[in-house]
Amino acid sequence: MTTEPQAPTIPAPHGPLAGVRVVEAAFGTSVVGAGLATSLPGALLRDFGAEVTRVRSTTRSTLDTGIEFDHVWDRGKRVVEVDDADPAAAAAVTELARGADVLFLAGPHEAIERQGLDYPALALLNPRLVVVRLRPGHTARGAVGDLELLLDARLGLLTQIRHHQPGRPAFPDLTVASAGAGLAATVGALAGLYERVGTGRGGWAETSLADGLRALLPMIIGRVEHPSPTTTLLWRDQGPKESLAYRCADGEYLQLWFGAKGAYEAFLAHLGEPPSERGYNADLMSGAMVERGARWAAAFARRPRAEWLAEFAGHNFRCEPVLRPGEALADPHVRQTGLSVTHDDPDHGAVTVLGPIARVTASDPARAGGTRPPAGDGRLLSGVRVLDLSAYLAGPVATAVLAELGADVVKVEPVTGDVHRTMEPMFAAGQRGKRAVALDLKAPGADRVLAALFAGSDVVHHNSRVGLAERLGYDEATVRAANPDAVYCHASGFGATGPRAKLPANDHLMQALSGVEGAQGGAGQPPTFLVWGAIDSASGWVAACGILAGLYARRRGGGGQSVATSLLGAGLMLKSGAFLAGDPSAAAPHVISGPVLDAEQTGYGAAYRLYQAADGGWLALAVPDAAAWRRLRDAVQAGLAVAPAPGSARPATAGRPVPSLAGLPAEPPPLRTAPGDRQPAEEILEAAFAAGGTAAGWVARLRAAGVPAELVAEVDRSGFIANVLDDPVDREIGRTVAFAWGARGRTEQPGFALRLGPAPRPAVRVAIPGLGEHTAEVLAAAGFDADAQATLADAGAIPPSPLPAAARG
DSSP states (O other), X not given: OEEEEOOOOOOOTTSTTTTOEEEEEEOSOOHHHHHHHXXXXXXXXXXXXXXXXXXXXXXXXXXXXXXXXXXXXXXTOEEEEEOTTSTHHHHHHHHHHHTOSEEEEESOTTTTGGGTOSHHHHHHHOTTOEXXXXXXXXXXXXXXXXXXXXXXXXXXXXXXXXOSSTTSOOOOOSOHHHHHHHHHHXXXXXXXXXXXXXXSOOEEEEEOHHHHHHHHOGGGOOEESSOOHHHHHHXXXXXXXXXXXXXOTTSOEEEEEOOSTTHHHHHHHHHTXXXXXXXXXXXXXXXXXXXXXXXXHHHHTTSOHHHHHHHHTTSSSEEEEOOOTTGGGGOHHHHXXXXXXXEEETTTEEEEEEOOSEEXXXXXXXXXXXXXXXXXXXXXXXXXXXXXXXXXXXXXXXXXXXXXXXXXXXXXXXXXXXXXXXXXHHHHHTTTTOEEEEOOTTSTTHHHHHHHHXXXXXXXXXXXXXXXXXHHTOSHHHHHHHOTTOEEEEEESSOSSSTTTTSOOOHHHHHHHHTHHHHHHOTTSOOXXXXXXXXXXXHHHHHHHHHHHHHHHIIIIIOSEEEEEEHHHHHHHHTTTOEEESOTTSSSOEEEOOOOOOTTXXXXXXXXXXXXXXXXXXXXXXXXXXXXXXXXXXXXXXXXXXXXXXXXXOTTTTTOOOOOOTTSOSSOOOOOOSSOOOOHHHHHHHHHHHTSSOHHHHHHHHXXXXXXEEEOOOOOHHHHHHHHHOOHHHHHTTXXXXXXXXGGEEEXXXXXXXXXXXXXXXXXXXXXXXXXXXXXXXHHHTTOOHHHHHHHHHTTSSOXXXXXXXXXX
C-alpha cells in the first residue's frame, strides 16, 4: 500500500463539513468509463471542508492510459494506492472506515461485497458510518457494468444525439450517467450525515449509473396519457431543430440564445430581419427558425467571432463563444468568480483547474452555537420546511431532490403560473412532490405573506437573476430579518459577482462555454447541441448538495447558512477533467482535455467506440484491459472464420476477402487525447465487423468471450423512454413512478435516483401540484385566516378561493 499526497486544495477549515472524514474507494472501475461517479463525491465534500482519503488500485484500466483527470478530481485528497487483487486492499479500506464518517464504495460485487465491504459488516465496525454504494447496473436484460458507453447504448441514448449524418447513432461524449450518479451519491452522503446528527447512527445509500442517467435527464424522459404540443416536442420528438450555433469567418463558433423577454425581437431588429408574427417559442417549436438560421449562418460567416461578440455585448439577446473543454478556465469571469483556481502540480508545474462549484458559509458566525432547535425530527429531511421561489428547470430540481428526502417543499409561483407550466416536460421535471402557492409578489400584502413564510421555513431557495430578489422582496437580507437561522440558497446563472453576473443564462449557453457541445461535435466538426437539459438538472443537484451541507452545519449549531451555486459551475463540472497547464493568461493556454471524439462521432479510439456490422446495425465496444483485448482479438478472428448467414452481408462487403487482423496490436492502443487521424486498430476492427454477421451476433460472440460489448438500441424518443421506464426490474425497485396529472392524465417519470436505508425513506407526494393548489392551507398554517386570505385575494395577491379548475393546470 502506498500513499500519494495530491496537490493542495483551497483550505476550508471552517467549511460546513469541517471535521468530517471521508473515504472514497473505487476498485475495478475506469476513469473514462465512470469517472465522475467515483470521483465527484469526494471532490464536492472536499470543497465543503471534509478530509478526504481516496483509495484506488495500483492496476489501472488501459482505457485510462494517458488520461489525467485525477489531477483535477483528486486535488486535495490523500491518495492511497492498493493492489485490489490482494485481500489486504479490502482490509485497508476496512481500517480506514473504522474512523470515517462517510465511505463511498464503487466497483463490481466481487471487489466489494465479496471482500467483506458490505453495510452490515461495516456498521458493526462503525455504527456511525454512512456508507454510499455505487452499484453496477442490473435490469431484466441482464447486468451492465460501470462503463457508461454500454449503458447508453442499451437504453438508446446514442440515437438521442443529433449526428452530423442523420440516422446514425453518435458516441456520447457527455457522461450524464456518471455525473448524475456522482451527484446522487453526494446527496446520499449528506442526507445520511444530517440524519446522524439527530440519531447518532449511520446508514446507507446506493445509486448506479442507470440512476444517474435518470437524475440528469428528467426533461426528456416522461410519458403522458393525453399528450400536448410541448410533451410531444420533448417526449416524442427530439426538441427544436435549430441549434442557434453559427460558424464565423475565423472557423470559430458562437452560440445565441433568446430566452429573455424581448430578446428575440431585439435580435431580429438588430440584423434587419422581418419581425416574427408568432414569437420566439412558436418559431422555435414549429421549425420556422430553421429558415432564418440559414440566413444568419451566411451573415456570421463573413466576420470573425471576436467582432460578433463585441458587437452583441450589452444587448438583451445573449451570445457566448463555443469553447472546447478546459478553455473557459482562462476566462476572466470564471477566474474572478473562483470557478478556476491555479496551483502547483508535481507533473505539470502551474495548473489551472475547476474550483469549488458550491460555497456554503455561515451567515453570521457570531450566531453559531445558538439555541434554535435543529430542523427535522425524523427520518432524513422529515420536518424540514423548504420555501421554493425558483423557476425554470435548474432551480426546481434542487428542491425536488429535497422533497424526495422527505422535506415539505412549498413552491411559490405567480398567480398566472410558473413560466414553465406551458412547457410541460420542463415543468414536470422539477415539480413532483411539492405543495404549490400562487402569490403575486408585487401586490399589496404579498410582503406580509412572504415574511410569514420566511419565518416558518428552514430553507429558502431561488435561482433568479442577480438583483431580481432584491426588487421582489426575497433577497437574503430580507429573509434573514424574518429568520436569521434559515439556510438561504441562491443558484444563479453566472455567479453572484463578475462581469456576467447580471446576464441571463441557460443550459444552451453553458453547453457552449463549458465545452459540452463543442466536444460532442467531434474533432473539426460543428458543435452538437444536446437537447437534454442536463446542465440545468446537474445545477439543481449541485444546489441540493449545498443546501444539505448548510442544513448539516446548522444542525450542528452553526446558525444560518448561505449557499451559492451557479449554472456555469455545474456546466464546467460536467467537463471538469480538462485543465490548463502553464500560464492561464497566455494567448493560447495549453489545454489538457482528456479523450477526444473523432470527426465521425464514433468514439475515442479502437477500444472504446461504436462499430457498424454487416447488417447495418451498430455495437458499442468497451475493452477495459489488455486481457480483454486479447480475448477480443480471438473472438473476432473466430467470427471471421465463420461463414456469414445468408443475407447478413451487405452488397458492399459481399465477395470481398476476409479482413486480416495481422496488424492489430497486442495491447489496446491508448485513447486519443488530441484531434488526429483514426488509429490503425480502429480501421482493422471496422473492416472485421463490417465483413459479415449482424451487430447482435457480434455482441453475443464478444460477450461469450468475456469482452464488454452492447448492441446499440437504434430507437426514436418514444423507444428510448420505453427502454428507461418499462424495464420490470427497474419498476420493481422504484425507478419509475406513475401518477395522475390534470389534463395530461396518467403520467410516468423516472423515480428518485437513490435508495436509502436501513429505515424506509419517508413517504413523499407523488404528484405535480396544480397552480395554487395548496395556497389556502399553507397560508392558514402561516397565520392567515379566512378573512385575511379574502383580503389578499381582493388585492390580487392570491387567486380567489377556490381557484377555477381550468386555471389549476
